[in-house]
Amino acid sequence: MDSNHPTLPEKSHCSPEKAGNPDVTIAPEDRTSDSLEPEKALVSTNENGDGLPNKPKKSVKMPTSEDTTESQSIKNTAVLKPSPSVHGNLENISPRNSTNGSLMNSDHTSLLDEAWENLKKSVVFYKGMPVGTVAALDPSAEALNYNQVFVRDFVPSGLAYLMKQTPEPEIVKNFLIKTLHLQGWEKRIDNFTLGEGVMPASFKVLYDSQRGKETLIADFGGSAIGRVAPVDSGFWWIVLLRAYTKCTGDHTLSELPEMQRGMRLILNLCLSDGFNTFPTLLCADGCSMVDRRMGVYGYPIEIQALFFFALRCARQMLKPECGGKELMERVDKRVMALSYHIRSYFWLDHTQLNNIYRYRTEEYSHTAVNKFNVNPESIPDWVFDFMPLKGGYFIGNVSPARMDFRWFLVGNCIAILSSLATPEQATAIMDLLDERWEDLIGEMPLKVTYPTLEGHQWRIVTGCDPKNTRWSYHNGGSWPVLLWLLTAACIKSGRPQIAKRAIELIEQRISKDGWPEYYDGTTGRYIGKQARKFQTWSIAGYLVAKMMIENPSNLLIIALEEDKKIAKPRLTRSVSWTC
Numbered sequence: 001m002d003s004n005h006p007t008l009p010e011k012s013h014c015s016p017e018k019a020g021n022p023d024v025t026i027a028p029e030d031r032t033s034d035s036l037e038p039e040k041a042l043v044s045t046n047e048n049g050d051g052l053p054n055k056p057k058k059s060v061k062m063p064t065s066e067d068t069t070e071s072q073s074i075k076n077t078a079v080l081k082p083s084p085s086v087h088g089n090l091e092n093i094s095p096r097n098s099t100n101g102s103l104m105n106s107d108h109t110s111l112l113d114e115a116w117e118n119l120k121k122s123v124v125f126y127k128g129m130p131v132g133t134v135a136a137l138d139p140s141a142e143a144l145n146y147n148q149v150f151v152r153d154f155v156p157s158g159l160a161y162l163m164k165q166t167p168e169p170e171i172v173k174n175f176l177i178k179t180l181h182l183q184g185w186e187k188r189i190d191n192f193t194l195g196e197g198v199m200p201a202s203f204k205v206l207y208d209s210q211r212g213k214e215t216l217i218a219d220f221g222g223s224a225i226g227r228v229a230p231v232d233s234g235f236w237w238i239v240l241l242r243a244y245t246k247c248t249g250d251h252t253l254s255e256l257p258e259m260q261r262g263m264r265l266i267l268n269l270c271l272s273d274g275f276n277t278f279p280t281l282l283c284a285d286g287c288s289m290v291d292r293r294m295g296v297y298g299y300p301i302e303i304q305a306l307f308f309f310a311l312r313c314a315r316q317m318l319k320p321e322c323g324g325k326e327l328m329e330r331v332d333k334r335v336m337a338l339s340y341h342i343r344s345y346f347w348l349d350h351t352q353l354n355n356i357y358r359y360r361t362e363e364y365s366h367t368a369v370n371k372f373n374v375n376p377e378s379i380p381d382w383v384f385d386f387m388p389l390k391g392g393y394f395i396g397n398v399s400p401a402r403m404d405f406r407w408f409l410v411g412n413c414i415a416i417l418s419s420l421a422t423p424e425q426a427t428a429i430m431d432l433l434d435e436r437w438e439d440l441i442g443e444m445p446l447k448v449t450y451p452t453l454e455g456h457q458w459r460i461v462t463g464c465d466p467k468n469t470r471w472s473y474h475n476g477g478s479w480p481v482l483l484w485l486l487t488a489a490c491i492k493s494g495r496p497q498i499a500k501r502a503i504e505l506i507e508q509r510i511s512k513d514g515w516p517e518y519y520d521g522t523t524g525r526y527i528g529k530q531a532r533k534f535q536t537w538s539i540a541g542y543l544v545a546k547m548m549i550e551n552p553s554n555l556l557i558i559a560l561e562e563d564k565k566i567a568k569p570r571l572t573r574s575v576s577w578t579c
């Protein structure tokens with residue numbers, strides 16, 4: 001066994017997955033069995049559970065223990081080729097061959113070099129292995145919890161390492177294994193124990209100088225503002241595991257019994273039967289990227305789209321053993337129900353808005369048109385002006401008598417990436433971005449939510465949160481990290497020009513401004529009030545966006561092709577549908 005390589009929590013084949021499994025209460029850091037083989041020649045196999053044609057795989061060689069240094073080099077032997085398999089017009093984009101995926105323009109090359117340099121600085125090592133990246137490296141601000149590796153923040157970092165011309169998948173593999181270890185911890189807040197499958201929001205490496213020992217400390221939401229467990233972490237973990245598998249062709253990692261078990265635990269958490277009448281997942285406020293109270297409780301699109309994405313990714317990787325087969329069936333059913341529900345009830349365009357505006361209320365029985373008894377008076381004024389004749393989007397939330405009409409970029413982009421959005425809906429979302437550029441992209445991309453909450457609404461919805469004041473932070477602030485999601489969604493819908501415009505805007509300022517976490521103001525003109533500088537996911541998000549726009553086949557590492565088995569709902573048509 002190579003002690004420099006991460007070990008997996010020791011689990012017997014098909015170990016029980018119910019609460020009380022003694023294995024999970026033991027901090028797995030002390031375990032030393034079941035190490036991964038240190039060196040593997042990763043040969044492509046045909047994975048195509050999603051119906052994608054053979055993806056162009058990067059052929060990579062995993063490093064030996066001697067290579068496990070910051071400057072390790074993993075030799076690749078194949079260059080990605082553009083693939084026409086994505087439903088957009090990928091053929092129209094000519095990928096350029098360049099170092100680190102840079103543009104030929106020297107300013108932009110240096111910007112990319114600067115970004116890579118900063119990303120490398122953010123790498124966190126544990127027992128000599130790269131295991132993640134810190135959230136921010138801002139020497140001028142108090143670290144708070146920004147010195148931790150956040151699971152969601154690591155996704156763009158991991159993708160950057162997978163997409164670079166000479167891929168470095170080792171950090172992603174280590175991260176996936178380490179976070180799996182942490183999932184095995186007993187998670188307790190006061191006297192209450194959290195679900196076994198919950199993945200941490202973040203972790204950090206503590207160095208005990210007296211004992212000369214490093215240990216990992218994880219937070220499952222217990223130390224977070226508002227004490228909310230991250231629902232998104234487990235989903236992102238699954239998505240990243242699939243991205244790793246897709247990029248490297250190494251199925252051995254996802255097929256390990258321990259990884260399979262980790263996946264089953266996450267899925268069991270969100271597929272369990274209950275009182276639900278909807279296939280969507282009931283969430284607490286603050287359980288995802290928007291991790292403070294912002295009225296995002298209930299059935300937020302951000303989580304629903306990610307849930308759908310993770311279900312489809314897991315479906316490709318699940319093995320039938322140890323209850324996996326039964327789980328696959330549950331996943332299939334949920335994917336169907338979820339897509340129908342979201343595509344039908346979360347969708348808003350001009351026609352649908354007009355329908356809601358004319359809704360009757362108090363309808364009983366199955367024939368009800370206004371299924372959730374939404375009162376038309378609850379439609380906020382701004383939506384009527386905001387909604388163009390051409391375009392549409394998935395609204396923020398749908399539950400009884402409540403439609404949150406706000407725009408959430410993460411949910412809409414993930415809906416496109418995962419093919420939760422039909423091709424027509426994806427086109428309409430792109431049309432909306434075009435039509436409402438000033439509002440949604442502005443001067444510094446990209447608005448995380450639109451519009452802002454202010455005055456009385458801000459007081460009651462955010463609980464007077466001084467960080468989420470109007471047009472700031474999660475409340476209508478602009479987040480450069482979202483560039484990678486936008487770029488992926490644009491390429492997938494055949495509209496890369498939209499992403500290119502946004503990338504150009506970012507390039508004008510981001511380095512001068514010190515790679516901030518977020519911008520404030522109606523158009524994002526000002527560096528955020530409390531924004532960290534050198535925020536890692538701003539840096540990684542830019543790199544991933546660049547590598548995808550220059551080599552669109554990189555998109556296949558992350559995106560899912562449409563599942564033809566999923567029936568499309570019959571929807572009313574707005575102007576944008578016919579374009």
Ligand code: GLC
Nearest residue numbers: 135150152153288289290291
């Ligand atoms: C903030 C963000 C959260 C992010 C964390 C670390 O709390 O709201 O989404 O994960 O910072 O960057």
